[in-house]
Amino acid sequence: MRRNRKRQVRGVKVLPPSVAGMIVLLVSLVLSYWFMDSKCAQLGQEIRKHEQKLAALEDERVREEARWSEKKTPEKLEQAMLQHGIAMMYPTADQVVRMGSGGEPVAGQLSLVRFQRNLIASERVAKTGQK
Amino acid sequence: MHERGIQMRIWAVAVLLFLSFCGLGARLAFLHLANHSKVTREYKRKLLGLRGRIFDCNGSQYPMAVSLPARQFYIDPKAVKPGHDVRQISKTVAESLGLKEAEVLEKFQQTDSRYVKLGYSLDDRVFEMLSDAKHISGVGSEELVVRRYPQGRRMSHVLGFVNDMGVGGAGVEQQFNRYLTGTEGLIEGEKDAGRREIFTRRKTYVPAIAGSDVYLTLDHNIQYEVEQALKEVVEKFEAISGWSIVQRVKTGEILAMASYPDFEPENYNDTTLDVWRNNALAIVYEPGSIMKAVTVAAILNERVLKTESYIDVGEGVWFYAGKPLRDHVTGMITVSTALKKSSNIACAKMGLMLGNKRLDAYLRAFNFGEKLGIELPGEERGILARVKDWDKLKPTRIPIGQGVAVTGLQMINAYSTLANDGKMMRPYIVDRIVSSSGETVFKAKPDVMGRPVRPEVARAVREMLIGVTEEGGTGKRASVPGYSVGGKTGTAQKAVPGGYSSTDYYASFVGFVPARDPVFCVLVSVERPRPQHTGGFVSAPVFAKIASATARYLEVPPDLPPEEDELDAEQP
Numbered sequence: 001m002r003r004n005r006k007r008q009v010r011g012v013k014v015l016p017p018s019v020a021g022m023i024v025l026l027v028s029l030v031l032s033y034w035f036m037d038s039k040c041a042q043l044g045q046e047i048r049k050h051e052q053k054l055a056a057l058e059d060e061r062v063r064e065e066a067r068w069s070e071k072k073t074p075e076k077l078e079q080a081m082l083q084h085g086i087a088m089m090y091p092t093a094d095q096v097v098r099m100g101s102g103g104e105p106v107a108g109q110l111s112l113v114r115f116q117r118n119l120i121a122s123e124r125v126a127k128t129g130q131k
Numbered sequence: 132m133h134e135r136g137i138q139m140r141i142w143a144v145a146v147l148l149f150l151s152f153c154g155l156g157a158r159l160a161f162l163h164l165a166n167h168s169k170v171t172r173e174y175k176r177k178l179l180g181l182r183g184r185i186f187d188c189n190g191s192q193y194p195m196a197v198s199l200p201a202r203q204f205y206i207d208p209k210a211v212k213p214g215h216d217v218r219q220i221s222k223t224v225a226e227s228l229g230l231k232e233a234e235v236l237e238k239f240q241q242t243d244s245r246y247v248k249l250g251y252s253l254d255d256r257v258f259e260m261l262s263d264a265k266h267i268s269g270v271g272s273e274e275l276v277v278r279r280y281p282q283g284r285r286m287s288h289v290l291g292f293v294n295d296m297g298v299g300g301a302g303v304e305q306q307f308n309r310y311l312t313g314t315e316g317l318i319e320g321e322k323d324a325g326r327r328e329i330f331t332r333r334k335t336y337v338p339a340i341a342g343s344d345v346y347l348t349l350d351h352n353i354q355y356e357v358e359q360a361l362k363e364v365v366e367k368f369e370a371i372s373g374w375s376i377v378q379r380v381k382t383g384e385i386l387a388m389a390s391y392p393d394f395e396p397e398n399y400n401d402t403t404l405d406v407w408r409n410n411a412l413a414i415v416y417e418p419g420s421i422m423k424a425v426t427v428a429a430i431l432n433e434r435v436l437k438t439e440s441y442i443d444v445g446e447g448v449w450f451y452a453g454k455p456l457r458d459h460v461t462g463m464i465t466v467s468t469a470l471k472k473s474s475n476i477a478c479a480k481m482g483l484m485l486g487n488k489r490l491d492a493y494l495r496a497f498n499f500g501e502k503l504g505i506e507l508p509g510e511e512r513g514i515l516a517r518v519k520d521w522d523k524l525k526p527t528r529i530p531i532g533q534g535v536a537v538t539g540l541q542m543i544n545a546y547s548t549l550a551n552d553g554k555m556m557r558p559y560i561v562d563r564i565v566s567s568s569g570e571t572v573f574k575a576k577p578d579v580m581g582r583p584v585r586p587e588v589a590r591a592v593r594e595m596l597i598g599v600t601e602e603g604g605t606g607k608r609a610s611v612p613g614y615s616v617g618g619k620t621g622t623a624q625k626a627v628p629g630g631y632s633s634t635d636y637y638a639s640f641v642g643f644v645p646a647r648d649p650v651f652c653v654l655v656s657v658e659r660p661r662p663q664h665t666g667g668f669v670s671a672p673v674f675a676k677i678a679s680a681t682a683r684y685l686e687v688p689p690d691l692p693p694e695e696d697e698l699d700a701e702q703p
Contacts, residue, residue, distance in 0.1 A: 044330030069281040
């Protein structure tokens with residue numbers, strides 16, 4: 001014979017509805033808090049990872065800067081140029097034309113002699129061309 | 132009956148749940164309240180405050196000293212996991228850190244210690260590789276800050292070094308240690324079972340503050356020229372040492388300061404204490420003839436003699452107080468000629484004309500016998516005896532640079548004073564100090580120390596000093612094409628116990644460019660050059676080399692007309 005279990009249980013009062021409702025409310029609150037907390041923790045972890053990455057990149061930048069400045073020391077540059085058969089030297093005084101603020105060559109310089117001579121020569125060439 | 136059975140079961144479950152919660156509560160209380168729990172969950176991490184950087188005058192493009200974050204690796208032989216092959220770990224570690232495999236393996240066998248130092252690495256990839264717990268064990272690491280000098284030996288005596296404790300041990304590193312030292316930061320909180328910080332439980336976060344950056348007045352390009360020239364001359368003449376300074380005359384700032392032999396600040400322990408010494412300001416030596424310009428300036432300033440006044444130097448030997456003084460010049464000579472030809476007797480007589488008190492007053496006015504107060508440790512004050520302690524010979528020897536001891540810095544500052552129309556500037560080496568937040572905490576200003584001689588006297592002495600580098604002068608090798616040069620040679624016997632050495636000398640040259648409107652002053656001193664030992668032969672060419680490069684680098688306009696042969700060569 002089949003037993004009607006539903007009917008048998010219907011009359012049992014385990015908890016009053018208000019208490020049960022309170023428990024459900026509390027549980028849902030706990031669950032939402034737990035969910036939010038774990039989300040926050042997850043975000044915190046991400047922030048920490050980014051912080052670490054930022055610090056690592058900053059450290060790397062500092063090290064790269066140091067490596068770069070090691071590479072551009074005067075002797076390293078000289079070595080590099082020598083490897084390519086290039087040699088640099090300061091121009092001799094007569095190879096420099098110094099100009100005043102108005103664009104005119106500054107008097108009293110070694111280069112002025114050459115500059116004036118070139119000027120005369122070009123004027124002469126121009127005159128010859130006109131003739 | 133059935134209903135009662137269900138209620139019984141519910142109660143049973145409730146009691147079980149209650150008991151479980153009680154158990155959990157007890158455990159929770161134990162974990163929270165027991166002392167060891169606090170200790171084990173406490174997370175504390177110090178954040179390293181990087182030491183400030185040192186730059187040359189060109190700014191942040193050229194760091195001379197930097198602090199780099201690194202990882203110090205060590206071996207904990209007891210922490211090697213049973214399944215791991217020590218030989219394989221040693222091989223990986225050796226390859227990563229550039230060590231010998233056998234050496235690493237040997238360290239793994241030191242089972243009496245749990246911390247066997249390996250080495251450091253600046254590469255994060257090495258850290259990642261050696262942190263691979265699957266294959267590597269027994270290798271630990273800790274954060275470390277490494278002080279690096281990107282230009283190697285450049286400015287080693289000025290920069291100094293940082294010792295193993297992270298404290299400046301010499302030079303700027305020592306003098307400005309309190310500015311350069313960073314402030315440690317702190318993180319406090321809790322950690323999880325994996326010893327990682329629980330981010331949400333962080334209680335304290337104090338960020339680290341990097342130390343301030345120091346900007347020098349030195350220029351690494353000029354310094355390079357000076358160091359190269361100095362190295363060459365010391366090696367060529369098998370000298371003990373050499374030092375050189377380049378100073379801007381109008382402000383007193385030091386553009387270059389070098390001593391040779393030098394050292395690598397990163398490996399300062401590889402050299403001895405005397406190599407660390409900055410000879411330019413720590414060696415006290417008798418200057419010799421370079422002192423004569425000061426004597427002449429004093430006598431002209433006192434109006435005792437004029438530039439064209441005559442002095443009788445006799446036949447080249449003069450006896451005074453029973454002691455002979457020899458000279459290569461004879462007859463009646465002017466004050467100008469005395470300086471140009473570097474006459475000992477003429478200058479000694481000038482000393483007598485001045486008298487002890489006035490001579491002493493001028494020497495002290497030029498700051499001999501006192502520190503100049505440059506911001507570097509180890510500066511010497513020199514030796515200038517009190518007037519009351521002078522013997523009869525002293526006023527005839529001090530004017531020619533004997534019986535008085537100076538530092539290279541004092542000597543160049545005296546010449547810079549003459550080059551700066553008699554205005555003496557305090558030499559300085561630090562231009563500014565900038566905090567990590569960008570705030571300027573210190574800015575140097577040119578400081579006038581005094582005016583020992585009148586401007587017209589300084590100009591007159593400058594004119595005389597031009598003669599030294601011209602034809603017939605002792606410093607002809609110091610001439611720089613395109614520029615007028617004023618300067619003086621000095622060859623001083625080295626003082627030895629009981630007198631002077633007949634074989635060991637200090638060869639010096641000090642001068643300024645361009646002579647008629649000086650921009651910078653250069654001093655070169657070489658200790659015990661051989662076989663040649665005169666300032667004119669040994670130091671003057673070094674001066675010319677340094678001055679030529681510096682003048683062009685600083686874009687100082689040439690002030691001399693073209694030489695005849697140069698013009699001839701240019702004729703079309």
